Amino acid sequence: MEQQVVIAGGGPVGLWLAAELRLGGVSVTVVEERADIDQRSKALTIHPRTIEILASRGVHKTFLAEGLPIPGGHFGMLDDRLDFRAMETPFPFTLALPQARTEELLEDHALALGATIVRGHSVTGFTEHAKSVTVQVAGLDGPYELQAAFIIGCDGTRSTVRTAAGIDFPGTPSTVLGWLGDVTLDNPPRPGFSTFGLRGGVMVAPLPGGRCRMVGVSPDSLTTEWPGDLTLEELRAKTVAITGEDFGMRDPVWLSRFGNTTRLAAQYRRGRILLAGDAAHQHFPAGGVGMNVGIQDAHNLGWKLAATLHGWAPDHLLDTYHTERHPVGAQLMEHSRAQTALMTGFTPEGIALRSLFSGMIATQPALDKALSERLTALAVSYPAPDPSAHPLTGTRAPDLVFTGSENHLFSRLRPDSHLLLDLTAGVLADRTRPGLAVHTATLDRPPAAWATVRAALIRPDGHVAWAGIDEDDTALSAAVDRALDTTHRTAARY
Numbered sequence: 103m104e105q106q107v108v109i110a111g112g113g114p115v116g117l118w119l120a121a122e123l124r125l126g127g128v129s130v131t132v133v134e135e136r137a138d139i140d141q142r143s144k145a146l147t148i149h150p151r152t153i154e155i156l157a158s159r160g161v162h163k164t165f166l167a168e169g170l171p172i173p174g175g176h177f178g179m180l181d182d183r184l185d186f187r188a189m190e191t192p193f194p195f196t197l198a199l200p201q202a203r204t205e206e207l208l209e210d211h212a213l214a215l216g217a218t219i220v221r222g223h224s225v226t227g228f229t230e231h232a233k234s235v236t237v238q239v240a241g242l243d244g245p246y247e248l249q250a251a252f253i254i255g256c257d258g259t260r261s262t263v264r265t266a267a268g269i270d271f272p273g274t275p276s277t278v279l280g281w282l283g284d285v286t287l288d289n290p291p292r293p294g295f296s297t298f299g300l301r302g303g304v305m306v307a308p309l310p311g312g313r314c315r316m317v318g319v320s321p322d323s324l325t326t327e328w329p330g331d332l333t334l335e336e337l338r339a340k341t342v343a344i345t346g347e348d349f350g351m352r353d354p355v356w357l358s359r360f361g362n363t364t365r366l367a368a369q370y371r372r373g374r375i376l377l378a379g380d381a382a383h384q385h386f387p388a389g390g391v392g393m394n395v396g397i398q399d400a401h402n403l404g405w406k407l408a409a410t411l412h413g414w415a416p417d418h419l420l421d422t423y424h425t426e427r428h429p430v431g432a433q434l435m436e437h438s439r440a441q442t443a444l445m446t447g448f449t450p451e452g453i454a455l456r457s458l459f460s461g462m463i464a465t466q467p468a469l470d471k472a473l474s475e476r477l478t479a480l481a482v483s484y485p486a487p488d489p490s491a492h493p494l495t496g497t498r499a500p501d502l503v504f505t506g507s508e509n510h511l512f513s514r515l516r517p518d519s520h521l522l523l524d525l526t527a528g529v530l531a532d533r534t535r536p537g538l539a540v541h542t543a544t545l546d547r548p549p550a551a552w553a554t555v556r557a558a559l560i561r562p563d564g565h566v567a568w569a570g571i572d573e574d575d576t577a578l579s580a581a582v583d584r585a586l587d588t589t590h591r592t593a594a595r596y
Contacts, residue, residue, distance in 0.1 A: 178441040
């Protein structure tokens with residue numbers, strides 16, 4: 103059985119990657135060891151940049167209809183929350199939606215596009231060849247092999263793919279054990295409730311079906327010893343110690359502890375083996391960013407892998423997956439560690455630091471904006487290969503609105519081609535290359551940074567590959583051709 107790509111792991115990251123590859127015309131098999139979707143939803147939060155990604159493929163409406171919009175987020179469980187409402191995005195909020203439902207929607211999306219998903223099977227190893235990979239799989243009826251051009255590990259922090267590839271996963275061990283419980287509360291606190299003090303901190307978030315998720319840390323969380331599985335009685339005692347009441351807590355459906363082990367894969371690519379999501383980065387789940395960063399990994403990788411397999415990508419393109427996403431993983435480690443420090447400040451000095459920092463968020467809009475854009479990944483920008491490039495190069499393109507129609511940029515993005523945005527009334531409209539679409543338009547109320555742009559090349563993942571402002575049509579046309587020579591080529595299949 104031969105596929106162009108095998109993905110180990112059918113969580114949100116693997117499913118989104120599978121859909122992106124199918125939209126790019128690549129055959130793909132997802133191998134997932136779970137027979138069914140895990141109903142214990144580890145992730146609840148979908149961030150604005152991830153909603154933008156969903157919108158760029160036209161699949162966001164169901165998420166918006168089912169998710170609960172929340173116009174902000176917490177940083178380190180501080181009293182003052184970040185305010186997302188002023189951010190430059192069509193979706194200035196997070197969506198609260200259980201991971202189980204997110205996986206159902208993403209699986210439906212991938213299957214509708216023709217992805218093969220096998221459940222109850224697991225990747226056990228692989229053998230890499232010069233132009234292919236032989237993947238060993240343990241199936242329900244015994245072991246078998248899959249042949250592929252590439253294998254991608256989306257198989258979590260204990261990744262079989264990463265281990266078999268010999269990719270290092272350096273970092274620091276757990277020193278903190280947070281706790282959570284999905285329970286029914288007869289007397290739930292106000293929406294968005296959180297509190298923190300010398301005895302610990304706890305947050306309460308609503309779940310479908312009338313349940314709530316309680317997440318917290320306490321002084322006894324600062325341990326390297328495993329204290330045993332969390333019980334309802336322990337959760338109740340911790341909650342009462344911190345808040346003075348238990349909110350009528352009963353009927354738990356999931357009780358768990360989680361640590362702050364922090365690790366980052368040394369390489370996101372080694373030959374025909376690639377990593378994404380938790381297989382590439384592990385961290386304390388502060389701010390609800392983990393699943394989002396993983397989906398954003400997949401969004402960066404999918405089009406590059408498809409372009410490589412179809413032969414129009416330059417030779418180095420697949421290597422840019424590591425050079426662009428590894429620094430994002432490093433930033434994830436940094437802000438997760440910073441939030442962990444704030445969430446474990448159970449001393450008078452720690453409380454003072456929290457109070458100072460929280461007050462600055464509330465009174466310094468620039469700090470609020472900077473942290474919000476970093477937490478939500480709206481600030482992610484990739485380095486421009488040419489230092490003299492336009493400042494927009496590498497940045498995330500906003501959802502530009504075009505005059506004369508209801509079209510906007512996100513509706514024009516495609517995973518199988520760059521978009522050449524021609525703002526010259528058609529001077530550049532005759533450009534044709536594999537992996538290129540051209541749209542001639544005029545911007546309606548462009549953002550300040552786009553006011554003088556006459557043409558832009560937008561990558562399939564929505565980041566700007568090139569932008570030009572030359573007023574001379576001949577010079578601009580030549581600049582476009584030079585840019586396309588760096589992003590496209592015609593060649594035999596990989």
